[in-house]
Amino acid sequence: MTGPLTRLAHALAPDPGPGLPLAHGVGSRHDLPLSPFYAYAGAFAALLVSFLALGLLWSSSRFRGDLSGRPLPLALQRVADAPATRTALRLLGAVAALVLLLHLLLGPDDPDRNPAPGALYVLLWVGLVPASLLLGPVWRLLNPLRAVHSLHPPPNPRPLPAALGIRPAALGLLLFTWLELVAPDNTSSATLLTALALHTGVQLIGAARHGDRWFAHADPFEVYSSLLARLSPLGRRADGRLVLRSPFHGLDATPQTPGLVATVCVLLGSTAYDGLSDNPRWITTLQTSPLGPVPTATLGLLAAVALVAAGYGLCAGALRLMNRTLTTPLTSFAHSLLPIALGYLVAHYFSLFVTEGPRTVMMAGGTDNALAPAPFLGPGGLATLQVAAIVTGHVLGVVAAHDRSVRLFPPDRAIAGQLPLFALMIAYTLGGIGLLIA
Amino acid sequence: MRRPRAGVTRPPLVAALAAVLAAVVLLTGCGGRATTHHKPGTSHEEATGGTGTLLTARDESGHRLRELPAAEAPAVRVETRPDTEGGWNVHLTVERFRFTPDSTGGAALPGRGHARLLIDGREAGRLYSPWGHIPAGTRTLIVRLHADDHTTWAVAGAPVQATVRLDGAAPPSPAPTPRPTATGRTVDITVSGSTVQPPPSRVELHQGERLTLRVTSDRADTLHVHGYDRELPLSPGTPATLTLTADRTGLFEVETHESGLLLTQLVVR
Numbered sequence: 001m002t003g004p005l006t007r008l009a010h011a012l013a014p015d016p017g018p019g020l021p022l023a024h025g026v027g028s029r030h031d032l033p034l035s036p037f038y039a040y041a042g043a044f045a046a047l048l049v050s051f052l053a054l055g056l057l058w059s060s061s062r063f064r065g066d067l068s069g070r071p072l073p074l075a076l077q078r079v080a081d082a083p084a085t086r087t088a089l090r091l092l093g094a095v096a097a098l099v100l101l102l103h104l105l106l107g108p109d110d111p112d113r114n115p116a117p118g119a120l121y122v123l124l125w126v127g128l129v130p131a132s133l134l135l136g137p138v139w140r141l142l143n144p145l146r147a148v149h150s151l152h153p154p155p156n157p158r159p160l161p162a163a164l165g166i167r168p169a170a171l172g173l174l175l176f177t178w179l180e181l182v183a184p185d186n187t188s189s190a191t192l193l194t195a196l197a198l199h200t201g202v203q204l205i206g207a208a209r210h211g212d213r214w215f216a217h218a219d220p221f222e223v224y225s226s227l228l229a230r231l232s233p234l235g236r237r238a239d240g241r242l243v244l245r246s247p248f249h250g251l252d253a254t255p256q257t258p259g260l261v262a263t264v265c266v267l268l269g270s271t272a273y274d275g276l277s278d279n280p281r282w283i284t285t286l287q288t289s290p291l292g293p294v295p296t297a298t299l300g301l302l303a304a305v306a307l308v309a310a311g312y313g314l315c316a317g318a319l320r321l322m323n324r325t326l327t328t329p330l331t332s333f334a335h336s337l338l339p340i341a342l343g344y345l346v347a348h349y350f351s352l353f354v355t356e357g358p359r360t361v362m363m364a365g366g367t368d369n370a371l372a373p374a375p376f377l378g379p380g381g382l383a384t385l386q387v388a389a390i391v392t393g394h395v396l397g398v399v400a401a402h403d404r405s406v407r408l409f410p411p412d413r414a415i416a417g418q419l420p421l422f423a424l425m426i427a428y429t430l431g432g433i434g435l436l437i438a
Numbered sequence: 439m440r441r442p443r444a445g446v447t448r449p450p451l452v453a454a455l456a457a458v459l460a461a462v463v464l465l466t467g468c469g470g471r472a473t474t475h476h477k478p479g480t481s482h483e484e485a486t487g488g489t490g491t492l493l494t495a496r497d498e499s500g501h502r503l504r505e506l507p508a509a510e511a512p513a514v515r516v517e518t519r520p521d522t523e524g525g526w527n528v529h530l531t532v533e534r535f536r537f538t539p540d541s542t543g544g545a546a547l548p549g550r551g552h553a554r555l556l557i558d559g560r561e562a563g564r565l566y567s568p569w570g571h572i573p574a575g576t577r578t579l580i581v582r583l584h585a586d587d588h589t590t591w592a593v594a595g596a597p598v599q600a601t602v603r604l605d606g607a608a609p610p611s612p613a614p615t616p617r618p619t620a621t622g623r624t625v626d627i628t629v630s631g632s633t634v635q636p637p638p639s640r641v642e643l644h645q646g647e648r649l650t651l652r653v654t655s656d657r658a659d660t661l662h663v664h665g666y667d668r669e670l671p672l673s674p675g676t677p678a679t680l681t682l683t684a685d686r687t688g689l690f691e692v693e694t695h696e697s698g699l700l701l702t703q704l705v706v707r
Contacts, residue, residue: 028664030689032705033640278689280638283700287632293698379687379707 029372030278031351034383034437043429046391047398051422054402055415061407063400065253069235069243077242086141090150093142101196103364109189117187118360121180126349127357128221129342132228136235139225145200146215149207157211164217165258168206170266172199172220174305177270181277182297223263227338230254231396251400254335261330264337265312268428269305271344275435276304311427312337318420323409332408333421336401340425343393344432347386351377390432394425401425489546489585495595497582499554499561503592504546504585510534511593512549516581516600522683523668524574526604528555530565530581538586539566546585556580576604622648626677627701629655629694640703643684649704650681651692659697663704665690 071077079085100116107114131138140146185191207214215222229235231247254260276282282300289296316329326332359372377385401421409417490506497503506512512535518526530553538550553565557576565581572579582599583591591598623643628635643649653661655672661680662669665688670680672694684706692701 028667028690029686030691032687032689032707278703280640280700280703284634284637287634287638287699 029351029355031348031382031386031436032379034387034433036433036437039383039387039433039437040430042387043391043394043433044426046395047422047425047429050395050398051402051418054399055418058402059406059411059414061403063248063252063403065249066235066238068249069237069241069245071237071241071243080242089141090147093144094147096142097144099364104189104193104196107189111187113363114189115360115364116189117192118356118363120192121187122353122356122360124221125176125180126345126353128225129228129345129349130353132225133232133342134234135229136232137222137226137229139219139222140216143215143219143222145203145207145219146212148200149204149212149215152208154208154211157213158209160210160213160217163258165260166217166223166263167259168218169220169223170259170262172202172218173224173263173266174270174301176220177266177273178298178301181270181274182294182301184294217257224267227254227263227267228342230335230338231342248396248400248403251335251338251396252403254338256328256331256334258331260334261309261312261337264334264341265309266305267341268337268344269308270301271341271348272308272431272435273301273304274348275432276300279435307431308428311424315420315424319417322417322420323413326408333401333404336397336404336421339396339400340393340428340432343390343396346389346393347432347436350385350389351382386436387433390429390436394429398422398425489548490591492589493592493595495592497590497597498559499556501584501588501590503595503597504589505592505595506548508593510548512551512583512591512598514553514581514583514598514600516579516602518572518579518602518604520681521571522666522681522685526572526574526576526579528565528570528572528579528581530568530570530600532568532583535583537566537568541586542566543588544586546587546589551583551585551591554582554584556582578603622650622681624650624652625702626652627654629653629659629697629699629701631656632697632699634699634701638700638702640689640705643704643706645684645687645706647684647706648681649684650679651702652677652679653701654678655694655697657697660695661692661701662695663690663692669695 100119103114103116103119107116111117128139179186179191179195183191203215203219206218216226217223230250230253232250233244233247235243235245235250235253237243237245277297277300286293286296286300291299312334313330316333319333320326320329354376355372398421402418405418405421406414490504493503493505495503513533514535515531517529517531519529521527532553534549536550537552539552541547541550542552555562555565555570555572556579557572558578559580562572563570564584579602580599581601582597585591623641625641641649651661651663653670653672654677655661655674657672657674659672660669661672661678663680663682665686666682668680668682670678672678684704687706690704690706692704693699694701
């Protein structure tokens, strides 16, 4: 774990001065580096075995996207779809946002005594991962901006340009990860209020022009939650029924909207940068850079995202060369990066969530300067969990890519066609584990 | 309690009278000064129980000495060890002595009482158990054993006491020096401008290991060890020392507040 909350601990300094952006703003404990041998050995063994097994045993596409799934009882669906449930969730989101805002406005400007930074960086940002994985796209239902918007919906909203896709959300996610990983003083009330005001302004103006479908394309948290919800066993079939299904089917049904690749690359690149920001050599670079720490860190974050994107672009280019009929090589396989991003999110944020999450709740409950509980896993257990999360993410990615590949490629070229993707997975694994063992 | 002697010769009447007298005497308290009738801790006077010999001499804080033969007198030894949060943990080893917080204020009984701490000659509190803590900056600690009536146990006219010298003054004095009992690893770091020498790296520690950070900064600053939440003021050009026991596992950052520099990372396994 690393994260936006490191800076939270500066309780006693009256003026923390220009803080160096180091890892997450909250959380003063970071995870230990991993033992390299087991990490690499495990990762490559798993990747190779899954690749070979898939090539031998999985010759036709099995995933049916949003056509599959076992319907849940109708009564349950009626409760889930009831207007009262929706209104209650909407109110819950609005009340939580109001409490957060009041804490920011009236609470002490100290992350050790104010639960607001922890609520934003841990409960919302990290908490959306398990919530979306278990329950689906929850932020759609809770989003307080939708509640504000529904008070004055525009009478005749303009349609969104088709090429827009979820690109605004990709940009929003990049800005949020910049705030989390790079911005100085990213836990101070002033910074958070500015960021929230900007976010609210952009979202509400966009929604006033284009109606509430704007949120599904431009609200970074909503897109983040919806993408993670693709891996949830709880999903909605094409006919609207609430179903239980294998996460693979949900993943397969990820809409290939413009901006999907950008969004996934931002998620992967920012977790990569998060790992890099713990590396002493990178910290030395930041501290001695003539540009100053913040511009250097910004460049580092952009470079990490660009590197991830370049790797994927190269791979897509190779796929296109091998199969001329593949017209959309970039978006066709973008969904296979989602489980990888999820693996890294778990590896980087698990311990932050289990230590800073309860601490934030304690602070919100009135405990002054609450002590973060120790992570309930020992260093060995935590390291195992991190490697397991990354490896599982990659294996799921390989499976998703393989299934897509046997659907899109003619059978004789399906295995060869995946070699670029397999090389990409190996490169990402090398990079990802390299950063964790740094 | 003095008990009037009853006559033995005239049994019925004298015995009856004696019994009544004895009862009266018992009920009114023997006519002597009450010594044990106070509830614990309520006495405002030094009681004059019969234990030992009450000397006229007083110790520095004004308590009279109560002399006992060396073979019956309590004894005390004291150990100190630096606390990870500053100051010292004090441990007393006592012989022929028991801590009796319930009966403080009562009469002096041999082998019972409490200990008093004198920090640099000033009385700084009592101990009712073998363990205690004293603040950083203490130079000399004297531990003295007192009876329940607050008199000081003494042997050969001198109080029963133990003295320990803690010459290394700890923070917040401006130029702390390493504590004499600190052991474990020592890491020296120098900060000039935005340059950290040696460049930021990782200090690998085992859980429970002690670490001393000696930091010299070219400007006034505050050193902060994340996770352990230890802080230390740095003054320009003077090495400052912070000692901690690495009892939490994880990766922790050591940085300065004002200049916002990362000095090193502690890797505790």
